[in-house]
Amino acid sequence: MIFPTPKQMRSIEDNSDRSGASLRTLMENAGGALAVLIDRTIKENGLSDGIVFLCGSGNNGGDGFVAARSLAENGFRVTVVLVCGDPSTELAALEYCELSGVRGAEVLELSESKEKAFYRISSAAVIVDAVFGTGFHGFLPADIKECFAFAMKCGGVKIAADVPSGGDCLRGTASDGTMKCSCTVTFGYKKIGMMMYPLASLCGDIITADIGFTDKCCEDIDYLPELFDEKAAFECIPERYADSHKGSFGRLLNIAGCSRMSGAALLSTRAALKCGTGLVELASTERVIDRIASAVPEAVYMPLDEDKNGSAAASNSDNILAEAGSKTAVSIGCGLSVTAGTRSIVKKVISEAACPVILDADGINCIADNIDIISNAKNKLIITPHAGELARLTGTSPAEAAAERLTLAVNLAREYNMIVVAKGVPTFVAGCGKVYVIPAGNPGLSKGGSGDVLTGIIAGLCAQGVEPVKAAAAGVFLHGAAADIAAEKYSMISMLPSDVIECLSFVFRKKEQIGQKY
Secondary structure (H helix, E strand, C coil): CEECHHHHHHHHHHHHHHCCCCCHHHHHHHHHHHHEEEEEEEHCCCCCCCCEEEECCCHHHHHHHHHEEEEEEEECCEEEEECCCCCHHHHHHHHHHHHCCCCCCCEEEECHHHHHHHHEEEEEEEEEEECCCCCCCCCCCCHHHHHHHHHHCCCEEEEEEEECCEECCCCCCCCCCCCCCCCCEECCCCCHHHCCCCCCHHCEHHHEEEECCHHHCCCCCCCEEECCHHHHHHCCCCCCCCCCCCCHHHHEEECCCCCCCCCHHHHHHHHHHHHHCCCCEEEEHHHHHHHHHHHCCCCEEECCCCHHHHHHHEHHHHHHHHHCCCEEEEEEECCCCCHHHHHHHHCCCCCCCCCEEEECCHHHHHHHHHHHHHHCCCCEEEEEECCCHHHHCCCHHHHHHCCCHHHHCCCCCCCCCCEEEECCCCCEEEEEEEEEECCCCCHHHHCHHHHHHHHHHHHHHHHCCCCHHEEEEHHHHHHHHHHHHHHHHCCCCCCCHHHHHHHHHHHHHHHHHHHCCC
16 A cells, blocks of 8 residues: 655656546546545435535646536536636646536636525535645635635535645645545545644545556656555564574664663663564663663673763774674664764764664764764664654754654655654655555653664564564554554553563564464
């Protein structure tokens, strides 16, 4: 399942136009699918047949014209309200001409017949939003906001054509005044912005209508967002055979913790072990190790010299690199702190470690003011920023980074040839020409330490030899799936990151029970 951006949708439509299914055909199919849904909604709910289409001047309005014509020709009472004036695109104009004169179809201009239009809206069984399509961004005009506000007060079922007008199908934002719909009929594919909030909350039930796109239409479009689900995640988990041993499942070096944040070292280390890693070694200060060793007896420990702030000193760099030489993955950053010493260690690990490196939390903060360090990565690098960390890496505000997570993640992945786990709802994993969309998880993860658990899972999978971009995506899914179990057991309010680690067992047990079912 894919979730194109607006720009990618234009490419898909152009590819379709060149390969046989014309843009006119796509519009006819889209309007036809919308009409079928409206027909079914009326009949299944025993509604009267008054239908009002609020149509824009572009191709989204054209979809509405097609649906209105089809319903009118089948005996329904239809009113089309032109909220933006006459059609402005060739396709919309063609469909408007087809609609003109059809018996049972009344056409009103909002600016000229506002009172009558509002009367029709007030008595309609179904109100269809076909004003702006997937390319919209910005703010709704005042007259359309007024029209939508009035419609929201009326009793008719609200249905959106492709997307609720005012919704941004790239960022998932929505203009003030966007109408909350009971149902959205989206054409071809669910758009990526419809997976994000607040737009997701305005779409209602989303029905994806097949309008004639083929797989060929999506060829050669890189970074096309696609769903990464349970099946994909379980396929990544290495199989356990009768002759397996700890060396079969990788060796991870986890560089984490400082005197103030020993818990981060504990959580990330335990998570890596819990997801099946053969050997996990924690490199941290003696003070951290003394605090947590009894809670993670399965780990191996590498004591590091401590600076006056209780953080790992720069003098540890050579020993850390020597230890990393025997490992299949390195994670660095959980609770590390940001000092001159940790900056030096992070820089050296990125540029000289021969295995994949997972950079999280303070590891990211250590290079945020000199991101070009990433260009020197010796092996594949995975970074796991939340919106604030993404903002620091890209020189944007946290609000901008939250709204532009997908774009910023793809840009970083392209520019630095790395893998970016842009945490949020949903989480995006971008890298190697792919974007994976992972909607797993719940608000119970909104606690300090959740990111440390995620880093441990991703790092553990990487250490076991899973392809880094898939290790990142599978790690996000497994983390979210375990969080959903934790929420069921303990509630979203009370669940802790440590509970999520324990609930990984139930996720992996499901995988073992399913076996080869997929």
